[in-house]
Amino acid sequence: MTAGQAELFRANRGCWVFGERADREQYALLSAQGIVRQAIEIDGLVSVAGGRRAIEGRFLEAGHLVHDAYVGKRL
Template sequence: MRIKLSDRRYVGDTEATDPFLPRRHAGWDPTMTDGEVYDAARGWWRVNARAEQERYALVLAGGQIRMAIAIKQWATDSDRRAFGGDILRPGHPVHDKFVGGGDPTASTSRFPVLYWADPLDEATCRCGCGETVTRGDWSQGHDQRAIHDRIRADFGGSVSRFIDWYDANGPFAVGDQEDPTREGALA
């Protein structure tokens, strides 16, 4: 994902106390520290859930890639998203390929966030099939394959047994007592 920062501007004090991305300014100017560029690039962007499949963000400002970021997490606020991650340093292949160069997309789009595929985005599907993916962690449908492989191995293939186990042990578990308000609990 390429993020193109415009000139630095004041965004107000209302964002200064945001727990995920506290800031008073957005955009870029040449006097900014790495931390300020990082915060300016993180968001809040009007992007859809597809953005959450991206592994890296390249920060374009003043006609040059200023920073590469490995994306680790996302937050959503209304129709906007912001990410957090790690600034990549020299020696990382994404940093070394892009930082200091021009816009790798050669796009004339005015929209600041742009997606494009690069061989450095490629990874192996997490299900173990060996297929190459360019976004996210899974080939299409293989996340479901991985879930059902585990349900077969640990719950005899029964989705109902898995759901019952998850309801009893997962983050929404009521405790040792069965929740009498849950549909079917008394049946």
């Protein structure tokens, strides 16, 4: 993972208010300036301050179906 990828992940992984549906999701797409920059396979959602949650997972690489379908494309 490059420094830029790590920074994007830290900025996007969150402190989000996720509904119940989020617990069933397998993947997350991280974007910047309207373009998908990363795809993450979700390992779990962890509780953080204020009743919010953050994403934990691993970056998907080129060659993975989800990565190739979304990364580099406009939302």
